[in-house]
Amino acid sequence: xxxxxxxxxxxxxxxxxxxxxxxxxxxxxxxxxxxxxxxxxxxxxxxxxxxxxxxxxxxxxxxxxxxxxxxxxxxxxxxxxxxxxxxxxxxxxxxxxxxxxxxxxxxxxxxxxxxxxxxxxxxxxxxxxxxxxxxxxxxx
Amino acid sequence: xxxxxxxxxxxxxxxxxxxxxxxxxxxxxxxxxxxxxxxxxxxxxxxxxxxxxxxxxxxxxxxxxxxxxxxxxxxxxxxxxxxxxxxxxxxxxxxxxxxxxxxxxxxxxxxxxxxxxxxxxxxxxxxx
Numbered sequence: 024x025x026x027x028x029x030x031x032x033x034x035x036x037x038x039x040x041x042x043x044x045x046x047x048x049x050x051x052x053x054x055x056x057x058x059x060x061x062x063x064x065x066x067x068x069x070x071x072x073x074x075x076x077x078x079x080x081x082x083x084x085x086x087x088x089x090x091x092x093x094x095x096x097x098x099x100x101x102x103x104x105x106x107x108x109x110x111x112x113x114x115x116x117x118x119x120x121x122x123x124x125x126x127x128x129x130x131x132x133x134x135x136x137x138x139x140x141x142x143x144x145x146x147x148x149x150x151x152x153x154x155x156x157x158x159x160x161x162x163x
Numbered sequence: 164x165x166x167x168x169x170x171x172x173x174x175x176x177x178x179x180x181x182x183x184x185x186x187x188x189x190x191x192x193x194x195x196x197x198x199x200x201x202x203x204x205x206x207x208x209x210x211x212x213x214x215x216x217x218x219x220x221x222x223x224x225x226x227x228x229x230x231x232x233x234x235x236x237x238x239x240x241x242x243x244x245x246x247x248x249x250x251x252x253x254x255x256x257x258x259x260x261x262x263x264x265x266x267x268x269x270x271x272x273x274x275x276x277x278x279x280x281x282x283x284x285x286x287x288x289x290x291x
Contacts (some may be wrong), residue, residue: 045249048246048249049265052246072286073231073235074226120197120200122198123190123193123197124194127190134272148201155205156204163211
């Protein structure tokens with residue numbers, strides 16, 4: 024039994040996305056780790072249920088983490104720090120996730136028009152989610 | 164250009180072995196995460212901006228403990244399996260130990276998920 028071959032090494036879109044999926048996975052591990060550790064360093068010890076932990080892990084915006092007993096994240100440089108963290112997480116998560124959907128589309132949509140439609144929808148969703156997410160980050 | 168892979172009905176057919184289960188679970192859990200996170204972001208936005216009842220209902224489902232059990236399973240599995248794939252891909256010589264790596268992955272997954280579930284149930288019973 025052989026596993027699916029990795030894409031040919033070279034400057035192709037498929038190979039770039041193959042690399043990106045792995046790099047972004049590691050980056051999301053790093054961002055999640057920083058979020059959790061900083062939440063506890065800042066004193067989030069009570070009221071951390073699984074929802075609060077997930078919010079600190081993946082998307083620590085002020086509306087999300089208002090219930091944990093840590094200092095305000097919207098003041099001064101702290102705000103800039105967490106907004107940059109959120110934007111990095113947004114970019115890597117949305118791109119990683121929608122690229123995964125794209126691979127599924129390439130695998131299962133045999134008709135060329137269906138595949139073109141699938142790719143188009145995914146590309147529009149990608150742009151939409153990035154703009155939408157940046158709006159949420161800057162507005163909240 | 165399609166990726167020239169053998170999928171479709173032939174690909175769905177079970178051909179045995181743990182690796183294929185991991186692959187299928189990874190794909191299903193990835194699609195589930197995209198669906199749930201996308202819906203959560205959009206519904207939170209409409210809840211916040213318009214006070215939509217439908218969006219509030221979606222988020223109420225998401226905050227229920229049963230949904231969280233499923234979600235933690237999916238996210239934790241996808242994260243750990245993804246880490247295993249990354250490590251084996253970055254050091255291809257390790258690929259011959261992939262069965263051991265899969266066992267190690269479940270050895271980490273089961274206590275991590277089990278402890279989370281136990282803590283959540285205890286909190287729930289205390290009314291927290």
